[in-house]
Amino acid sequence: MILNKLSIGKANLEEFSATLIELAEKDRDIIVVTSDSRGSGKLEPFAQKFPGQIVEVGIAEQNLVGVAAGLASAGKKVFAVSPACFLTARSLEQIKNDVAYSNQPVTLVGISAGVSYGPLGSTHHSLHDVSVLRAIHNINIVVPADNFETREAVIAASESKTPFYLKFGKKALPVLPRPDQKFEIGKASVICTGTDIVFIAAGETVAPAYEAARLLAEKNISAMVISMHTIKPLDKEAVCSAAKKCRAIITVEENSIYGGLGEACASLLMQEGIKLPFKIMGFPDEATVTGSQTELFTHYGLSDKGLADAALQILNSDYEKR
Amino acid sequence: MKRFTDKDLQIKSILYRKALLKYIKTANAGHTGGSLSCVDILNVLYNDVLNVTSENFSDNNRDRYIQSKGHSVEALYVVLADKGFFPESDLNTLCKYQSVYIGHPTRKVKGIEFNTGALGHGLPISAGIALAGKIDNASFRVFTLIGDGELAEGSNWEAVMMSAHYKLDNLTAILDNNTLQISGRNKDVCNPYPIDEKFKAFGWNVLTTDGNSIVQLRKIFKEIPVGNAKPTLIIAKTIKGYGVSFMEDQKKWHHGVPTDEQYKLALEELDQELKKYK
Numbered sequence: 001m002i003l004n005k006l007s008i009g010k011a012n013l014e015e016f017s018a019t020l021i022e023l024a025e026k027d028r029d030i031i032v033v034t035s036d037s038r039g040s041g042k043l044e045p046f047a048q049k050f051p052g053q054i055v056e057v058g059i060a061e062q063n064l065v066g067v068a069a070g071l072a073s074a075g076k077k078v079f080a081v082s083p084a085c086f087l088t089a090r091s092l093e094q095i096k097n098d099v100a101y102s103n104q105p106v107t108l109v110g111i112s113a114g115v116s117y118g119p120l121g122s123t124h125h126s127l128h129d130v131s132v133l134r135a136i137h138n139i140n141i142v143v144p145a146d147n148f149e150t151r152e153a154v155i156a157a158s159e160s161k162t163p164f165y166l167k168f169g170k171k172a173l174p175v176l177p178r179p180d181q182k183f184e185i186g187k188a189s190v191i192c193t194g195t196d197i198v199f200i201a202a203g204e205t206v207a208p209a210y211e212a213a214r215l216l217a218e219k220n221i222s223a224m225v226i227s228m229h230t231i232k233p234l235d236k237e238a239v240c241s242a243a244k245k246c247r248a249i250i251t252v253e254e255n256s257i258y259g260g261l262g263e264a265c266a267s268l269l270m271q272e273g274i275k276l277p278f279k280i281m282g283f284p285d286e287a288t289v290t291g292s293q294t295e296l297f298t299h300y301g302l303s304d305k306g307l308a309d310a311a312l313q314i315l316n317s318d319y320e321k322r
Numbered sequence: 323m324k325r326f327t328d329k330d331l332q333i334k335s336i337l338y339r340k341a342l343l344k345y346i347k348t349a350n351a352g353h354t355g356g357s358l359s360c361v362d363i364l365n366v367l368y369n370d371v372l373n374v375t376s377e378n379f380s381d382n383n384r385d386r387y388i389q390s391k392g393h394s395v396e397a398l399y400v401v402l403a404d405k406g407f408f409p410e411s412d413l414n415t416l417c418k419y420q421s422v423y424i425g426h427p428t429r430k431v432k433g434i435e436f437n438t439g440a441l442g443h444g445l446p447i448s449a450g451i452a453l454a455g456k457i458d459n460a461s462f463r464v465f466t467l468i469g470d471g472e473l474a475e476g477s478n479w480e481a482v483m484m485s486a487h488y489k490l491d492n493l494t495a496i497l498d499n500n501t502l503q504i505s506g507r508n509k510d511v512c513n514p515y516p517i518d519e520k521f522k523a524f525g526w527n528v529l530t531t532d533g534n535s536i537v538q539l540r541k542i543f544k545e546i547p548v549g550n551a552k553p554t555l556i557i558a559k560t561i562k563g564y565g566v567s568f569m570e571d572q573k574k575w576h577h578g579v580p581t582d583e584q585y586k587l588a589l590e591e592l593d594q595e596l597k598k599y600k
Contacts, residue, residue: 031454031457052457055453055488057480057484058480058483058484058487060477060480060483060484062442062446062476062477062480063446063449063477063480063481063484065446066443066445066446066447066449066450066477066481067446067447067449067450067453067481067484068450069436069446069447069450070446070447070448070449070450070451070452070453070454071450071451071453071454072450073435073436073447073450073451073454074382074386074450074451074454074455074458075382075454075458076454076457093440093443094443094446094477097437097438097439097440097443098436098437098443098446098447101437102429102436102437103429
């Protein structure tokens with residue numbers, strides 16, 4: 001398989017905002033709720049176009065989510081937009097009770113997620129969001145890898161009768177190959193096929209996983225890359241089928257290595273009785289070093305080179321065992 | 323809506339008290355004191371104020387009632403049963419294995435809008451519903467019952483500020499001001515007073531009434547200012563455990579199940595009270 005160099009698209013947040021404008025043009029019930037976050041959410045154009053469809057609650061994330069649930073219960077299609085770090089920690093109880101448990105179709109949009117805020121530090125990082133939300137019943141967790149997945153996820157969430165969490169970073173992202181041109185919530189997207197190793201990645205780590213596959217191709221190692229955009233409900237079939245096609249698995253996520261995509265896959269494989277070399281790449285359980293998102297990805301082995309090295313290591317140890 | 327006399331509602335309050343004690347006794351669990359303190363408020367809301375029936379419950383223009391102090395769910399269940407949302411006999415399953423009638427409001431029960439019970443949630447949710455009403459130019463009103471101990475939750479104050487900002491005059495919060503919470507008097511636990519001045523400072527209308535008087539409650543709900551661009555707080559001064567002498571104003575009855583003897587005494591007192599209206 002020939003792996004082409006990727007061109008650069010927009011930041012997912014910009015695609016989110018553009019998609020939302022499109023939806024709002026056709027649907028007056030689309031309401032955006034923000035916590036002094038319309039600027040960081042790239043929502044100024046939306047606010048200018050639809051001033052009656054944006055609600056500002058001020059820097060008050062608990063109220064943001066409660067109000068969003070109330071609006072949704074009265075028939076509004078609500079997007080609650082706030083930095084992921086605050087949205088999923090400070091208002092976790094509102095997410096659990098008012099949205100998920102009360103089954104209100106709110107789409108929670110965690111912006112500037114993961115380590116997008118880079119050197120602003122751990123108060124502003126959200127490496128816990130996927131882990132904590134996975135333990136809450138009745139919420140779809142979607143981490144789009146590029147603009148295509150973002151657009152599709154926003155449309156799917158707006159049409160859904162159940163709660164969603166969407167996780168978006170800040171930086172412009174590469175346009176990933178789409179061999180099957182399809183997007184479905186709960187169905188993983190294969191970015192490229194391979195037989196030696198599979199990277200099961202999510203969000204902004206899919207592009208470096210793809211670049212790692214290109215580096216590995218130069219060494220005649222065939223790597224598969226899967227965008228596991230929906231972390232819950234997990235596409236179990238995609239994980240098991242990739243495990244059967246490849247000799248090793250590396251999961252990649254901009255999240256703590258505890259409780260996220262990696263552990264979801266590990267749990268599944270163990271319980272399915274599928275045993276093969278397996279590594280979780282993400283943020284370790286330590287105080288995060290200072291740096292930009294790119295620097296942090298490199299530091300924690302989530303860059304293209306870091307992931308390629310991890311693949312070589314796991315495949316070599318696999319060879320040694322044989 | 324059927325027009326009830328004050329006497330009709332006074333009798334209902336006694337019957338509600340008897341019923342909620344019965345189901346708490348059957349369940350061997352429940353928030354007795356708080357349910358007894360707020361049941362008159364619920365009585366007047368559902369029988370005199372709210373445009374909510376089991377028939378119009380899926381109509382988007384119905385009035386909304388959100389019980390923020392969710393632990394007093396037994397009072398809500400008996401009132402909803404009386405209003406025909408479900409057969410009262412269902413409450414024999416209260417808190418029992420696989421029952422939908424759990425110990426806090428749940429949407430599994432017809433007539434309940436939101437799953438509440440964690441404190442400080444009802445006001446933000448109600449503000450959101452009221453805001454949707456404003457956006458749609460709808461005529462429905464939103465009512466939420468909050469506890470006085472609950473006011474320590476910061477999320478309330480986020481919603482109080484925001485509701486005034488958006489001029490939500492279709493929103494009324496009723497404070498079940500029985501002055502007691504699980505550990506003791508509010509003023510000793512973490513003093514929330516003066517509550518009226520705090521809400522006024524945030525830009526709310528504030529009305530005060532006797533929250534265990536049917537006559538006063540009916541009057542105060544009619545006094546909610548219409549179209550003055552402010553949300554309203556009704557401070558309903560209540561007595562925890564109201565209606566059963568030995569349960570009144572005692573923190574130990576926050577939750578507590580009467581013994582057989584206590585249950586018998588309570589019913590005797592309530593039946594005695596009932597005789598006054600016959």
